[in-house]
Amino acid sequence: MSHIPVLLNEVIKFLDPKPGNIILDATVDGGGHAIAIAKKILPDGKLIGIEQDNNILEKLSSKIENQYPELKNSNILINGNFRDIDKLLKPLNINALDGALYDLGMSSLQLEESKRGFTFLKDEPLLMTYKFPIEPGDLTAKEIINTWPEKEIADILFHYGEERYSRRIARNIVRRREKKPFQSTFELAALVKQSVPYRPFHRIHPATKTFQALRIAVNNELEAISESFEKAWQFLIPGSRLVIISFHSLEDRIAKNFLKSKKQKGEADIKTPKPITATEEEIYLNPRSRSAKLRAAVKLKII
Ligand SMILES: C[S@@+](CC[C@H](N)C(=O)[O-])C[C@H]1O[C@@H](n2cnc3c(N)ncnc32)[C@H](O)[C@@H]1O
Known part of the structure; x- marks a missing residue:
């Protein structure tokens, strides 16, 4: 089974990518969202895709090369942890973003093909690391x-x-x-x-x-998420958008509280008073979307 991006139309609607934009996809994975975003920012925009799993990233790189050569120059793929976005963006000389997307958790590719123990339905070694390859000392x-x-x-x-x-x-x-x-x-x-x-x-x-x-x-997920949201916010320019898709209540609580705290400081206009969820039809076509919750905000100009 291949990976179907969750809430794709809603991501595009709330992220609103435009030609020339620089957009961060912090969890690029198989590129389900990234490719759709990259098409919208042509001809001179940049999609920066971060992914901890280098195996997946290499597959995405050849997919773009073979199936979407027109997007090759607009995609910059980086193997790393999104909690380090400041360090990862620095060598690219990127100081400002027009939008950022987080589609949290594990991917169906990892569940089905990684052999790293994400599922109890297959007998696999108990690793559960998003990071690949892992290094000595990794938990x-x-x-x-x-x-x-x-x-x-x-x-x-x-x-x-x-x-x-x-x-x-x-x-x-x-x-x-x-x-x-x-x-x-x-x-x-x-x-x-x-x-x-x-x-x-x-x-x-x-x-x-x-x-x-x-x-x-x-994967120290909750800390990584909180740290990364804060860092991404610093890169977002006024008028730009942050879109977060979560899959369980712990992630969603962090997303909700983060956006709320920015709103209270007058820095954010929350576009989703209630989180957006998948339609019955999407859930039928892609059962993984059942628990997805999308939250989005526009960064405001601080006067
Ligand atoms: C749900 S998938 C994203 C799917 C993608 N939006 C698509 O449509 O193809 C989440 C991905 O985020 C990656 N990931 C999770 N935590 C990460 C982190 N802290 N830094 C970088 N990548 C991370 C996982 O390895 C996984 O591939």
């Missing part, structure tokens, strides 16, 4: 569950997964790892399943929240 899910204290694991599951059985799961993880450390997603998913009460009509797999929590912890 992985395996390190967390095989070495971190029980309380810290429980706290992660509770705070990042909103998992009500966090203590019980953490206790069982520690008991089990003393006999045999965890290696794979199936081992972890089986343990979580055994640790929570059986509910025949449960809508989601019992390991969903644990996997979400570990992924957030491994």
Whole structure:
């Protein structure tokens, strides 16, 4: 299955890219949004796409080369973490942006092809890093569950997964790892399943929240998001737009509070009093859009 960009029409509407604009796509991934944006900023605009996963970035680069040669000069792809945008934009001599897009979380490419353990539906090593290639010393899910204290694991599951059985799961993880450390997603998913009460009509797999929590912890996602929004805001010029798509309540809360704080300071006009969600039709065509929430704001001139 290929990646279908979420809320694409709405992204274009709220970002409103125009010829000549410089737009940041902080989570460029397979380029679903980026290519549509790049077409709007021709002939002399620039789309700066940041992505932590270099495997994906290389695929996007050849996709542009082969399928969209007309966009080649307007796309600048950078492998890095969006929390470092200031450092990443500096060598490009870019000091101002006309728009910035964040489409947070993991991509369907990572879920389906990365073999890094993002899903409990496949038996894969427990890495869960967006970053690829990883380097020695990079945190992985395996390190967390095989070495971190029980309380810290429980706290992660509770705070990042909103998992009500966090203590019980953490206790069982520690008991089990003393006999045999965890290696794979199936081992972890089986343990979580055994640790929570059986509910025949449960809508989601019992390991969903644990996997979400570990992924957030491994990638230090919430801090990276907060730090990056602040930095991106400094680059946005008056009249430019920030568009954020989130996929769970923790991300959405950060986006909402960030925009609210800018509004309170008179720096932002929020264009989405309520977050925009996908239509029934989009959800049918792309189930990943079910939990997407889009928030957008225009940066105001500070007088
Ligand atoms: C939901 S996907 C984006 C999909 C993209 N908008 C599209 O339509 O093709 C999110 C991407 O953001 C990347 N990502 C997540 N956190 C990141 C970070 N801190 N810095 C850079 N990339 C990040 C992930 O690796 C993933 O590929």
